[in-house]
Amino acid sequence: MEVESAVWPEIEKAEKENRRELVLQGSAVDKKIQTSGGIHAKLYSLVLLNYLEVSQCPSLDVIHENIKNLSHLQSLILCRNKITSVPKSIGELKSVKVLDLSVNDLQALPEEICLLSELTTLNVSCNNINALPNGLSQCPKLCSINVSKNALAGLPEDLCSSRLELLNTIIASENAIEQLSNEIHNLPALKVLDLSNNKLLDIPFELADCPKLKEINFRGNKLKDKRLEKMVNGCQTKSVLDYLRVGGRGKGKGRSPDGESAEREDGGRNVSKKKNAAKQQQKNKKKKEEEEEEVEVDGLNRMVVRVLRVSDSPTAFVVKVSPLVKDVRPFIVCCIVKGLNLKPGNALKRFLVAQTKLHDEVCGKRTTATIATHDLSLLKAPLEYDARPPGVLKLVPLGRKEMKAADLLKQLQHEADEQRKQKKRQNVSGLHKYLQLLDGKDHYPCLVDADGHVISFPPITNSERTKLKKTTRELFVEVTSSTSLQICKDVMDMLIIKMAELNKFTFEHKEEAGSDGEVDRTTEPSVDGSDTPELKVVQVKVVDAEGNLKVVYPSKTDLTSDVGHLTIIR
Missing domain, CATH: 3.80.10.10 (Ribonuclease Inhibitor)
Known part of the structure; x- marks a missing residue:
């Protein structure tokens, strides 16, 4: 040094x-x-x-x-x-x-x-x-651990220690983990467990004893129990935990505690007849349960994303990239999503929460990528991805009046300072925690529509003009990054898969109460008229200043996820 x-x-x-x-x-x-x-x-x-x-x-x-x-x-x-x-x-x-x-x-x-x-x-x-150190149980306040995309063959035993009573999230996807400890039940606060795309053959039954477990992901593991594997690929936590709770296929079901004593009280043929009848009844019950289970699992496989190719007509949706973004935030991918039902109950709130979660986790708190979603009906194509000086860039930030970017950042900085004084600590929340991402920049990135309205100012905020509402039916989605184009594509892939999952949930819970306490009994058909909550993803071209193609999303190499319950139709 x-x-x-x-x-x-x-x-x-x-x-x-x-x-x-x-x-x-x-x-x-x-x-x-x-x-x-x-x-x-x-x-x-x-x-x-x-x-x-x-x-x-x-x-x-x-x-x-x-x-x-x-x-x-x-x-x-x-x-x-x-x-x-x-x-x-x-x-x-x-x-x-x-x-x-x-x-x-x-x-x-x-x-x-x-x-x-x-x-x-x-x-x-x-x-x-390839291995985590033993002794993590000495960190009693540990709440979240993310070890995904490494070369781990296993997790340390003490990661399942009862001393980790606050541990609520374990993300260990895309490793080579062969076994999950049956001591997993020692984690009383565990809510999220992701061991997808590993080398697990079994899932311990003790997992069902985690009292707060809400979200599990074991997709991409070749489990010995094929029915369990199918349920896992369906991504329905409750069904998987119920299955594990009774010990797997057929175990714990249809038992009659007093069956033997009843058999002893009868004699000869009556015993034989009752025994055969009981066996047949148990067999029929088991068959019915398996059929119901198959229907439930198959229902999970109804997630469909249909990719619509962009046309070459002049009216096709295109984003033009200015040379000025090269040294600021050069990478962007976009698409249009149709069929996402945000109207019933808390569907919009669930989607915004999922987007925030992606920002915090996959996007590294917006340091690697930023997602922006807009109501397509409220913007006019074509769009331009540009970079402008803070004193020139003007927008209507979410929840605020129109102002220049320079004034917005000054206002946010003032609010951050007030937060620190009031809370007597240095950490800040909300948009304020992203201010440092623009330090040293003399131009700020922005997405502008054909009417000259700035609809996005990554990584800080979107425009109030195009924000999503319950009535939004078609979304324009953008992902920008200063790091790489592939990161933009990966994040967009994950966002679309999450949209499909949320749409399925909304489809299957049509009468869920909304935040206003009212019940939405709307039963709108899916976009193709079938009984499937299908999403349509329309390609969007991104071109340079001369009109040369830079990227189109989704291409044939995008949305190639091995999610078992998701069907991509191209």
Whole structure:
């Protein structure tokens, strides 16, 4: 590390202003890391920091052991770099609550991570880790752990320790995990468990004893019990847990506790007749249960997404990309979704919650990608994806009056400062936590429709003009990123699959009470007139300033998920 090089302006400013938060990300920071041979040493003297993020820097492969000096850190975000190892001194950060090491080149984690007694969230997804350290039960406040997309052959036994009484989320998809411990029932707060796309052959019956479990995902595992595998691919948590609760296929069903005593009381032929009749009755009951179960599982396979190819006519929906976004936020994919029913009950609220969850998890709190959804009927094509100076970009932010982007950010910054004063802490909520994502930018990205209205200002907010309502039937969806085009596509894939799942749920619960307490008894047919809550996804072309095609979504290589209960029709 080059100690004598000039102090980075960002670090110097943080020191001068006694800042509690510092975000270093993107190509400009990456160049400084190349020049300095790492993060400038002065960073480790900013002992007042409680939030540090260093992300999207491919030249960053090492974290210096002096990270231990930042003893007040509560959030350490080191995602989307090329870090190959974590120093043992990280165990001295006794105040850390959130540790994000996702999308790096880690092959192992130091055991000292288990000394982080205040740790609530651990994200090491998208690395090459082949084993987690034993001792995570020493982190009694751990609530969420994400180890997806690694090379794990198993989870440590103590991850199922009763000491982890706050652990509510385990995401371990896309690994090589062969077995789930039957001690899983020791986790009283477990709500979400994702072990999809692993090498599991069985699911322990004890999983059904987790009292708060609401969402499970075991898709993509070749289970020995094929009926259970089919139910798992149907993604219905309650049915799977009920199945496990009775011990699997037929077990625990149709037993008569006093059957034997009754048989002994009778004699000869009467015993034989009663025995045969009981057997036949039990056989018929079992057959009926299996048929009902098959109907239930098959019903889950009715999720259909139909891809409609974009036409080459002048009226086709097109997004033109300005050259100015190249150094700001260059990647965007879009599509149109028809048939998503947001009218009944809490359907709209469920969708917005799901979108927020994707933002927080897959999108790395909008650091890697940002989703925006619009009412298609409220915007006019063609669209332009542009970058404009903060003093020029003008929009109507969600829930606010029309203003310039510069004024919006000033207002948000003021609100963030007031939040800190009122709550007497450094972390902020709402849009305020995304302000640092635009630090150092002299142009801001925006999506503009043909009438000149800015409908999207990623990664901050959408426009009030095009926001979704219960009456929205056709959506225009965009995903933008400063990282890669593939990330945009992956996020869009997951969003569409989530839309299909939510649409199926809404379809199957037509009389669910809404937030206003009223019951919506509307039974609208699906878009193709069938008995299937089918979604239609219309391709949207993204072209450059000269009209040359950059990307069209969904292409043949998109939406290729192996979700068993989802059918893609092209």
